[in-house]
Amino acid sequence: MVNSPREVIGSVLKYRGTSYNSNYIDSQVAGGKIAVQQNLALLANQVRLFDSTHYLKAFAIGDVWVAVGWISDVLPAVKHMSNVAVVVPKSGASLWADLWAIPAASRLETKQIGGRVRGAFPLIHQWIEFCLQTARALPFKQEVIPSASPSALESTLVKLPEELFKGKPSLDTNLIAGVPPTEILARCEFLEPLFEATLSDYEWLVTNLQKSTPVLINKMQHYMSSLIFS
Template sequence: MKLLRNFVSLALLLVAILFLARHQMEAGSANDAANVINFYNWGDYIDPALIDEFESETGYRVIYETFDSNEAMMTKVQQGGTNYDVIVPSEYMVEAMKENDLLLPLDHSKLPNLAQIDPQFLDLAYDPQNQYSVPYFWGTLGIIYNTSMIEEGSIRDWADLWNPAYQGKILMIDGAREMIGIGLQSLGYSLNDIDSSHIRAAADKMKTLMPNVVGLITDEIKMHIAEGEVPLAVTFSGEAATAMDQNEDLAYVVPEKGSNLWLDTFAIPKIADNVEGAYALINFLISKEASIANAEYVGYATPNMEAKAALPKEITDDKAFYPDQAIMDKLEVYRNLGQAKLIEYNDRFLEVKIEPKS
């Protein structure tokens, strides 16, 4: 009988030990989850040292993943395989994700560094009062050209691309909104035009440019233009800055009659597990110090007023990358035009791409 009592006591002790161990593991797992921030960003779009600095200062651990398109990012968020805490959608994608109820409304009291953001990048039509997003970087779509091959100052607007002297010499960005947008703006229409006759006219206009186009690519543009393989290309300002760092003969111009003003933003998806951590990371990355480091590392323009004032004058005085107000007033932000119009833009762009070159 005594042996039985001892056995029962031992069994109860073992159960208690296992229960406590399981409880501690679950508590530890919960603590780990609360300590982790899943950050989903574009590739090579942050100074890596900032992640280390943030982790050291806060005790959070950042798991960093990258995407290569807004659409891929949105699909991943919709699928919910990973509960991302911070994402970096472009302006039109903020609008689309908001309409699909994928984003959390932001508590601005948890983002005190928002006060450092230039008001001209806040309260825009894609996200009134910045209810769902905070600006991260901004820039333009423009023309980069080699001044050793093309007279400096001779490229000023989209219309210059149609010069017969550039036959087979232009690299264009491989994007429907960008290409059809150039056609629309060259005809005096809005980048966000939804009139089907205007969209078709823009596509027809771009077809006439194709004899001058040697290729439609994206990420490789900066490499080819920097190496002098082509005399001019259409690309984004940050890509142009990278190329210009490698080749002093390059110049970048924002078309004087108008172009695209893009913004990439921080947002918190509804699937986020660590909302408090998300606020901490976003507020850190929009601070003056982080914005300076990022602007110098990535090459795009910062919306942080204090950071801009602290950057070297040779950067902020360059009107190609920090355009004056006269140019800024002519820039347009892409809007979410809806699925039907997106398909229409893509269809017209496909027609442009397959247009035989004469």
């Protein structure tokens, strides 16, 4: 399983029927932090390795039966494996997105007459519209890019010609154009920033888990420290 507190603790929160973005664990989760900590310990007993770099290698050589990871890692890896299925759980999963931002226009301070206004390039909107065209989503649908086009979250999925997949091994998955079915997608969540108090709860959970499961020791602790002090 990936070595990420948001994913590890988040999976327990989803298991207990709450959100990845729960900021009040003691009041939003039945049994509070103690119950979450107990479930974390049960989960850790089933995990061979918490590592975000080599976790798929352990899966590829048959050292583990199930790997929990990010789609951008998983899809390229499973193309070289047989008898493998990629499944988004019915309870939902975490979502994230790469974003393009257009800076707000601002006037540069200058003593010269007619100081120029700094803003977005005039053709930026045409560029974004071009990139969001249906045809531009083809690399995502063919898994050339291991993720999903943002248009797939809102638009009707288009069935691709069968010729595109002739001679290619089919992947057993519940993903459709990189996106889980509608009923599962509704339970997925974009990860949001957590309160400082919640990050302290995460650190407490990780520290207590380390006492019974030393495999988590270094990287998770370093990750939590970087979240709290950044």
